[in-house]
Each structure stands twice: as C-alpha cells, then as structure tokens.
Amino acid sequence: MKIIDIRESTRSIQSSIRNAYIDFSKMNLSLVAVVTDVVRNGKPVIGYGFNSNGRYGQGGLIRERFAPRILEAAPESLRDDARDNLDPHKVWAAMMTNEKPGGHGERSVAVGTIDMAIWDAVAKIEGVPLYQLLAERYGNGTPQRKVFVYAAGGYYWPGQGIEGLEREMKSYLDRGYSVVKKKIGGASLAEDCKRIEAVLKLLAPGQRLAVDANGRFDLKTAIDYAKAMSQYDLFWYEEAGDPLDYALQAELAQHYDQPMATGENLFSMQDARNLIRYGGMRPDRDWLQFDCALSYGLVEYLRTLDMLKENGWSPARCIPHGGHQMSLAIAAGLGLGGNESYPDLFQPYGGFPDGVKVENSFVTLPELPGIGFEGKADLFQEMTRLAS
Secondary structure (H helix, E strand, O other), rough: EEEEEEEEEEEEEOOEOOOOOEEEOOOOOEEEEEEEEEEEOEEEEEEEEOOOOOOOOOHHHHHHHHHHHHHHOOOOHHHEEEOOOEOHHHHHHHHHHOOOOOOOOOOHHHHEEEEEEHHHHHHHOOOEEHHHHHHHHHOOOOOEEEEEEEEEEEOOOOHHHHHHHHHHHHHHOOOOOOOOEOOOOOOOOHHHHHHHHHOOOOOOOOEEEEEOOOOOOOOHHHHHHHHHHHHOOOOOOEEEOOOOOHHHHHHOOOOOOOOEEEOOOOOOOHHHHHHHHHHOOOOOOOEEEEOOOOHHHHHHHHHHHHHHHHHHOHHHHOOOOOOOOHHHHHHHHHOOOOOEOOOOOOOOOOOOEEEEEEEEEEEEEOOOOEEEEEHHHHHHHHHHHHHH
C-alpha cells in the first residue's frame, strides 16, 4: 500500500464581492488529488482536498516541498499496519520534515490541503464516511449526522444597495437557514447599522443574524461598533480586530457581553492556545472558528481540540470557517457546534452533496465513503479532471 502520485491544480474562485479587508476579484485555491495503489470497485482510491476561500492556492509549496516529501518517504513509514491503511499522522510528519517551529502562514494552508486529501483516501480505503471513522477513532463512536449550518454572505457588491442585501438574505431564509451572516466594516458605522436593521426586519422568531468585520477594526472602532450593536440581538460579532491582537479581543469583551466569534485566521494549535490564554474568550457564550483546511489539517485540529478540552472548552463551541465538506465531516464525527455554509459563493467548492436540504439550519449528512465529494456532481467533475 502506497501513495503513487500527488497532483495539484490552482483553480479560480474569483468574484466581484468584497469584505471589509479584501476583494475576491483574483481569488484562487489549490485542488489536490492523492492517488494510491489501493483498488476499490475496480478503481484506484484517490483522495481529494482543497483549501478554503480567503487564502490563495499554494501550488508552489505543495509541488516543491510537501508533496515530494511524501512521495520520497519509504511507503512502510506512512502505513497504519494495524488497520492496513495509510496513517494520516505519519503522512503529516513526513510533510513537516525539516520545517522549523513557528511561521504558521502559507505553509499551513499547503499542508492542510494535502491533509484533507489523505483523510479522504483513508476513509475510502476503509469504505466508511469520514465522520464515522472520526467518531470511532476519536469521538464517542456515534457520529451526529445532523449538523447545524449557517448561511454566510452579505458581502459588499457593486451597486448592491440595501434592497440587494435584503434579497440575498431572504433567499437564504427561504432555503431553510435560520441563521444568516453579513459583513460589516466595509462601510461607515451608520451605514452598517442600517444594513443590520434591514436584515433584522426580515427575520421571523427564532431566526438570527451574525456579523463579521474580517479583522478590520482598531480597538476604538471595535468598541464603537460593539456599543452600537449592543441594541441588537445578534448571533455573534465576529473577528473585530487583527486575529493576532489578543489584547484587543480581551478588551472588547469588557464592552460587549453578547457572543463573539474569532479564530478563522489562526493556523496552528499554538496560536489557538494563545487566543484561549490571552484573548478573553468566554467558553459559555463565544465561538471558535479554526479551519482545518487552513491550519495544517485535521491532524493539527485534533491537537487543537485536545488543547481546548484541557482549558475547559467544549468542541460544541467550535463552528469552523470555510463552508466545506471536510469541516462538516469533522463536526458530525467529533461533536462540533456546526459549520459555515456558502449557499451561492465559491462554487463548486462550497455546499453539500446533491440532494441534501437545509431544514431549520440543519443538514443531515448522507452515508458516502470518505468526505463525500463524490456526492456533489459539479465538484467531483472538477476533481476527476485533475485525477484523470
């Protein structure tokens, strides 16, 4: 049993949208296929992975550093002999050979992309959904196939206006979402409050709005927004300041007693630990958004969950960024609080397998081997082009 090839292709997910910090007019991602010599149903098992939106494709790092280390490793050094399978932890260690500690940035995205494909292959070799494999190895043995999801959108579009925002948010509510999210910080505070109030007027009882500043604010602006938004019953106030400014986050908690969320731009267990130690996050109400596809993959995410447990946090307070099926599988297998969802954006990489419906902001995952990419026709078409 061995990995015989690792292929990468950089794909465009460009869009005319923008948040408070960046526009997506030149956004791309890396799509990876890990080809094994294991045969199931007459075909070689191939694992697939890609990185989340907001960070660019990592083709150079994947092709020049991380894929060669796996392919050059002795095949037996990557095996899980007890299970007659690949060992994702050993593959991860091979990728990180000769890498110094620290520097968690672009390389964490490259490793996380390959790691996703490795776990997809491992679950396919065992012939089970990844969420089942994770529940049996690291959870309580029984996955929670019904997973909470919220609709992320509300970006600033050219010529959008309040009416365009209202149409977008209503379309998510009509599709079964009870929690929707919009951007703030890309307009004035007064204009953002008008946009918030316009969305709140659309919500029925039990429906909620979250807002996301994408790390744009300094402390004064973050507090100004906190004071203005305290009048609203928001699901959360997300990433007010720079993700590494733990002092800002801790001070903000003194001015905003409603739920806050952050963590999508922290790319290691160590950075996540610093947030927990110094960021003033409150385990009874706040949310953590670490994204395995951007932060060295599931191998590192498992370490992060262990760290959270040691510090009194439940995995149910984790709702990962990214809107991809890998985090859905992790949420179902390890009991996370849910997952982000992009109903219309960053396609075909976001979303669910075909036929999966959103009901009151929950989806039920189908029983598909691996991560379940084969169940999403438009996405799997892109993947098979890479692997063919």
